């Protein structure tokens with residue numbers, strides 16, 4: 001299969017609303033993109049080990065540059081160290 | 094399960110539970126039941142730092158120029174942190190090592206406790222620099238009412254577990270009449286319950302108890318005061334985030350039942366008690382904020398803001414271990430603290446760093462929660 005991000009900018013949905021398109025050329029992580037699009041998100045370490053940015057997803061898929069060590073459950077992601085590989089829906093806990 | 098420093102049992106460590114299985118024999122890391130603990134060890138080692146690398150000499154001048162009520166805030170927090178790390182430098186080893194059954198977790202516990210001893214040594218480094226006689230500060234830690242109240246609530250869970258483990262190893266399960274006429278009832282299940290609550294209490298300690306103090310240290314440094322101290326606190330905060338993650342993993346593995354089905358039952362049984370533990374600790378920390386500011390607030394921080402921050406952070410930490418939020422607060426009232434808690438800009442050779450200049454740049458770039466009205470997560 002080809003890389004899903006090839007020439008593509010996945011959409012990020014928040015609470016069912018279409019929020020923004022993630023541009024891997026511009027942002028290294030989903031957290032950076034969320035900040036640039038004025039989406040409030042908790043963070044502390046920004047490196048995948050504290051868990052403060054833990055966010056629930058309804059659907060979608062992300063990929064981690066490095067395996068994070070913070071605890072996450074199924075369906076949760078750490079925006080500080082991942083990028084979406086296809087359209088993704090984030091929800092409030 | 095009698096403790097031995099080298100069990101002759103030819104067991105498969107991959108099949109042992111995290112705790113209460115066979116004592117660990119061979120320290121091997123080529124195979125791991127829970128690779129996360131090996132990853133935590135590697136991360137903690139990569140975080141290694143020495144207090145002496147941080148130049149705190151300018152802090153002495155800053156400290157002398159602080160008004161008395163701010164000196165009180167600064168010193169009281171140092172005392173409280175000294176207490177917390179005194180406990181953390183020894184207790185994980187004493188309480189948890191006799192019970193652990195997998196090598197990667199055993200070594201994580203030792204690595205964790207070792208990093209706490211660095212924190213303790215850093216307080217001596219800071220204190221020695223700002224006062225002539227460090228004893229005036231250290232001696233008060235076992236006298237100060239406000240600190241003692243907290244010491245009791247923090248060490249109790251460890252002490253209970255240590256005592257119960259000793260009895261369990263001495264007498265084994267069942268009812269026993271002791272020489273002094275007392276009858277004791279020992280069960281593995283109640284020991285497991287004590288372990289679960291002890292880990293929850295450590296989680297609370299590292300999740301909230303440090304943060305009032307962290308916030309004050311960073312608030313001083315935002316004014317370009319006590320920056321050597323802030324540099325050290327920042328390194329400590331980075332370690333603490335890792336420690337917190339480790340107990341979150343342990344607690345969540347326990348609650349899942351995958352490791353020991355009985356632990357999952359215990360997690361459910363302890364739900365209310367754990368919730369109350371968080372809420373109580375948060376209240377205690379709010380009282381601590383009150384004590385700190387009794388003679389006056391500091392620029393950038395006051396009791397109300399600090400209490401809101403305690404509530405905010407308590408909620409975040411509770412959710413991480415599957416507990417419901419204890420407070421209404423959902424916004425971080427001091428978003429600038431995150432810049433200090435993020436590891437992007439923590440340098441390993443701190444003496445080379447002009448703390449204030451590069452931090453000010455960072456803070457200007459940081460996102461203000463108030464701006465973020467469009468969407469909220």
Ligand code: FES
Pocket residue numbers: 042043044045046047048049050051052053054070078079080081
């Ligand atoms: S901010 Fe620490 S894990 Fe994402």
Ligand SMILES: [Fe+2]
Pocket residue numbers: 178181208209212329333
């Ligand atoms: Fe510590």
Ligand SMILES: [Fe+2]
Pocket residue numbers: 181209299332333336
């Ligand atoms: Fe710690």
